[in-house]
Amino acid sequence: MTTSFWKTLAQPIIGLAPMDGVTDSAFRYIVATYGKPDIVFTEFTNVHDICAGRLKFLDSLRYSEVERPVIAQIYGKDPALFYQAAHVVCELGFDGLDINMGCPSKNVASSGSGAGLIRTPNLALELMEKTRNGIQDWADGQTLAEIGLKPSALQSIAQLKAEHPNLTEHQERSSIPLSVKTRLGFDCNIINEWSDCLIQGRPEVISMHGRTLSQMYKGQSDWEAIAQAATRIQQHGILAIGNGDIKSLTDAHQRIHNSGVNGVLIGRGALGNPWIFQEIEQVRKAFSTKSPLEITSLEPSLEEKFEAMIKHAECFETINGPHHFVRMRKHLGWYCSTFPHAAAMRVQMVRTNGTQDVKNILDAYLEAQKTSEASEFASIPA
Ligand SMILES: Cc1cc2nc3c(=O)[nH]c(=O)nc-3n(C[C@H](O)[C@H](O)[C@H](O)COP(=O)(O)O)c2cc1C
Incomplete structure (x- = not known):
């Protein structure tokens, strides 16, 4: 049994939120260089594309060592593909696997993936179960060939893995933690019921963007709702991460303080601003010493x-x-x-x-x- 990296992180955790078309490997490298968030996520990647193994679609699963801990985010709705994709994510050496249950975009959610899963809680739980099984079976020694991936997929996954020579030579098989990122609901806030459902899937972390699918990015992230759900989630030993509209570490500090979450994710606040994570230790210091937050760095010249x-x-x-x-x-x-x-x-x-x-x-x-x-x-x- 390996200790999940989530358990080793100092709290509050401040991470870079996944953003499709934005948080690619180059951006995450720059963010790690100038600010170093506690965690980063890849852009979401479709489980079908992962299992088909076409290199073009696997691009979003490229990463560099400096980003660790790095979490692969996947999406889709076919449990069998989640089982296989979990093997691939493990094989590529990711520190964690996150299931996207929050994407509101039409072609994702209306097909029942992403935030569409909020309407099919049983399927959401089945995806979590199959993913967890995939992670465990990989840790127990099952190979990608054994789960029936095509030779062409095996080849491109091996090619991607070869970008991490240390991994190829020394990788130990151990299970990685499963997390979920979601929204408050589909067309209205049902985060209390929805988080009660997700808890049954036993993820290590539930990240919540404080808007419903219908809201897309309109209005404001509802941190009251996040706070309520966080209390329920934490009672089960699961970490609750809040997200939405954080534009600075001062905002992050205030949101964490008022909502009681274990951490936050910053998305749009990091666009053109990789320095935003520069002083996250100061946030932790403010909490541990119960003193006001002191941010000392100046705006970059x-x-x-x-x-x-x-x-x-x-x-x-x-x-x-x-x-x-x-x-x-x-x-x-x-x-x-x-x-x-x-x-x-x-x-x-x-x-x-x-x-x-x-x-x-x-x-x-x-x-x-x-x-x-x-x-x-x-x-x-x-
Ligand atoms: C351009 C863009 C792409 C996004 N792509 C993803 C994604 O791939 N996976 C995901 O879970 N959330 C995605 N999100 C949502 C963000 O992770 C985050 O939940 C949202 O932007 C709210 O946080 P913020 O106010 O800090 O930006 C995306 C958001 C934006 C703006």
Whole structure:
């Protein structure tokens, strides 16, 4: 029996929330470099795609060692595929496995996956059971070939695993913890009943975004509802994590204090702001010493932001090659949001095709800044 990494984490836990199309391996690497959240999740990955093993779809399960503990998030609705996908997640060396029961997007939820599972609690429990069985059977020595994955899938999974040579050589088979991330309900808040149901599936952690599916991202995350459910969840020895609208560690501290959750996940607050996790130790210190939160770090300077943008772009190209840079552009736009002349800079950033383009724009920006300062300086009467 191995100790779950969740049990070894200092509390409150402050993690990076999963965001499809955003929290890819390059972004998580940058976040780990500049701030180091306690945990990170991959973008959600469909169990069918995992089991089919096409490399293009497995991209979202790439990670680097610096991110650990790293949790693979999966979604779908077919219990047999969850059983197989659990084997793959274990084989790839993830620290944990999370089931998405909160995605509101039409093509996910309306097919009965993601937040659609809130309407089919028995299926949600069956998915948890099959996933847990998959994890345990893998830990007991069952191989991917034995569960019937196709040779082409075995090959691409082996290729992905080879990115972690230490794992390939030394991996011990041990079971990893199962967690669930969800919302308050489908079209109304039923988090108390819903969390009572999820508790029966015995996950180690339940993360809750304080909105219903119908709300999508409208209104505000309901932290009262999160607090109530957290108490019920914790009574069963399960960790309760809250999520929604946290934009700073000061917000995180206040939400944890008022709701009694074991931790929080930050999503949109980290866009263009990998520094947001920089002082999570200060949050823990405030709780352990029962003193006010003291955040000492300053807003990163323009130069520091430029350096991070270049590093992020380089990292993205190293991981993905030169042909997918279009997926990097939105991140560059987010970094610009606090710059003077942000709009003009953003327009240029969303046209970039590689790191060199980013460097050129930043150089031109600095040059223009110098010139305008010089002309302003020159216009001051002697
Ligand atoms: C662009 C985007 C993609 C998301 N993708 C996922 C996902 O793959 N899995 C998931 O559980 N939640 C996903 N979410 C929801 C977030 O994890 C989080 O619950 C939500 O954004 C609320 O937290 P925040 O206010 O800190 O952003 C996504 C959110 C956004 C904005």
